[in-house]
Amino acid sequence: MNLLEIKNLHVSIGDTKILHGINLTINRGEVHAIMGPNGSGKSTLSYVLSGRDGYEVTEGEILLDGQSVLEMEADERARAGMFLAFQYPVELPGVSGMSFLRAAVNARRREAGEDEVDQLEFVKLVRAAAADLGVDNDMLKRAVNVGFSGGEKKRYEILQMALLQPSLAVLDETDSGLDVDALKIVSHGVNAQRGASCGMLVITHYQRLLSHIVPDYVHILAGGRIIKSGDKSLALEVEENGYAGLVDAA
């Protein structure tokens, strides 16, 4: 069975139509990259997949493991295995990082019928995962994302992904704001998650990320439609020539 199937997806925000019939299938083990001009609807697609309020699906279907998710709330979708690494992670003043991470992990575990994680063991688990991603202890002690630099916020997103072990990960411009070294660390974290059980949708503007996280497929999203799909060479083509030619041809 396909991990994710998006069929003829039309999405509006208020009266504005943003997505005009997206078709996309992702299987376990595959990495799909989405590239496209600013405002083409990439983040919109990521939000509608994760169940954000205010995004109306006017037509089409989203199936996760063969089940429609359209009636599911964002938290239910997350517990069913979806994960979104935000383009702009929000700050949560007053919410301690550790208790946030534990609440998220426990929500997943309860759903799977597992016991809640032991507090001490959890601290060890988080510290180990954080060390791999260059997230220092001080960041773990602070409130979620508060006072984090842009790059630190992105690493913290990937830390959450590593702890939650999703079956479908959507990464929205996780590379923007990262310095060269951080890009390597984060890519390494993403590649560690990559495997037979997990599918990924990686949104990016830059071929550079795709040289670290090598995609199986590349799709070009423009004006709310996927106008071209191909393999990793399509990303190189975009890097060379921009979107203009592709958009005109479509």
Place this chain on the structure above:
Amino acid sequence: MVMRGWSMPHKLSQIISWPEQQAKAKDFLDQKGWPDNRQEAWKYTSLAHLREQQFLPANGFEKLASSASVEGLEGLMIEISGGIARLHDGQSLPEGISICDISTDDSARAAIFTRLADDHLLPALSALHQTSAIAIDIEKPALSASIPPIILNITGGDKDTACYPLVMVRVHKGTTARIAEIHSSQAGLACPLMVYDVADEAALHHIRLQAEADHTTHLGLNQMQMGKNSQINSFAISMGGALSRLETHSLFLGTDSALAQSAIYLGRDRQHHDITSFVAHELRDCHSRQLIRGVLDDKARGVFQGKVRVAPDAQKTDGQQMSRALLLSRDAEADAKPELEIFADDVVCSHGATVGELDENLMFYLKSRGIAEAEARNMLIDAFLIDTLEEIEDAGFAAFMAAQIAKWSAANR
């Protein structure tokens, strides 16, 4: 020196006798009756519903004081129920604390009421209907270690009765006292009057929990006056009752003192919570700091009225006040009326009030991590309240108050 008056405290040389106080109170109540929104001080909180009701005075120890609401607090427990105030069974007074029944002591009560606000509903109600009255003196013994916290466990009554307990607390010079007021009565009308006198170089750690029954109208007055070089760290939570108003009247009567006085109200269903505070800076170099937070769900209503008055002599006053309300439902409503009256020129005062809703972006972020709606809401409510709770200096009191908020949140699930 004795000060009085709500809007314009002035010095008084003479104590007004108890019969005269009661006569004045009767006149006031006969003329004014229960106020409604037409009166400026009651603009957001009408007591018109009390006009139709008759209450019997609570007397006797009707119900055994329940200890559920004081769970987690340790100290000397004084039980006030109906018309009785007594020490909890089996406890004895430690050195440094004395308690005196003043329910028939006219001169003691005359002295107390002389210092309260004139022409004001809450003192008038108490003067006329008083059901119990005690005075507590706390004075550091010469050779002793610390004095235990005092827990005022105020319970009893039923929906047809009204209780008007009076507690006068004197914290003597150089003494540090800890007092918890726990209001969890079943009365139809509860009008507790608490008067605190914190002497020169003395300190008071104070918490007040209002967790009355669902049907209770709670009209509480906490009057605090502070001597030179004194400190008060006070924190109130209002979460019970149908309609509740807590008035705090705080007077600086000496220089170089500091008042930290914060409060949280938590409302749901059709609850109405009102916190009305008056801080009077009379003399120089005093600090007041107030954080007010409100969380309102369903059709609950919250009110904060805060007046800070800085007298001409109160140079170098630092007065800070900030109120924020969080609305969890479209039908909830919060009003705030901060007021500064400054008559001195060399002061730093600020106030502000905001009303907001839960941030949808933050809710989505939490939910996108698999955290269910109710848990996500509670995480954001806790986050909204946490810095205010950190104002509580005494660790035992802080833990107790945090537990009360957790109890309230648990009912959200």
